[in-house]
Amino acid sequence: MGAEYCGWSPNPSGEPQPGSFLTDPDTNGWQMYRARMLPSSALDYDWYHPIIRFARVPRTSLDILGPFESTMRVLAGKAAEKSGRQLPDDPSFVFMPVHELQITNIASKFHDVDILHPEISLQALAQCSIRFVSHAGPYIAI
Numbered sequence: 001m002g003a004e005y006c007g008w009s010p011n012p013s014g015e016p017q018p019g020s021f022l023t024d025p026d027t028n029g030w031q032m033y034r035a036r037m038l039p040s041s042a043l044d045y046d047w048y049h050p051i052i053r054f055a056r057v058p059r060t061s062l063d064i065l066g067p068f069e070s071t072m073r074v075l076a077g078k079a080a081e082k083s084g085r086q087l088p089d090d091p092s093f094v095f096m097p098v099h100e101l102q103i104t105n106i107a108s109k110f111h112d113v114d115i116l117h118p119e120i121s122l123q124a125l126a127q128c129s130i131r132f133v134s135h136a137g138p139y140i141a142i
Contacts, residue, residue: 051100052122054079056093056114069094076120083119 054076076095080087087095093114098106100121107115 045101048126050124050126052079052124053098053100053103053118054116054120055096055098055106056088056090056116057096057110058112059092059094061112062094064094072096075122076116079120079122080116083117083121085117085120087116087120088114 054072072095075097076087095116096113098115103115106113
């Protein structure tokens, strides 16, 4: 399996970047997308309608290009409005969308990330690629 299936571009030599989550030190080859490592409770998960949760990530931990930050602020704000909850207001953090099945993994590996309340979420529609989802409700417009 090549990098084109992973949505990841290798360095010019064609080799994986050192320390990349896509490298496998045991086989020195490409790993498949990490969805295969989900807990067994995910066996009955509705893959066609994933839930998008939100996390706050310190701005200093990110390199952001384009309107990503403002777009995610609006999306997180709509999710909070739908749930009747308030978003934390701290300009030193950026809201990031997170697939609900990755919450435990993210919380265990990134201690400076704040996972928002589970009710601040949106249901999505899955697309062909497991890396992309579309919002499922007609009540959110960005």
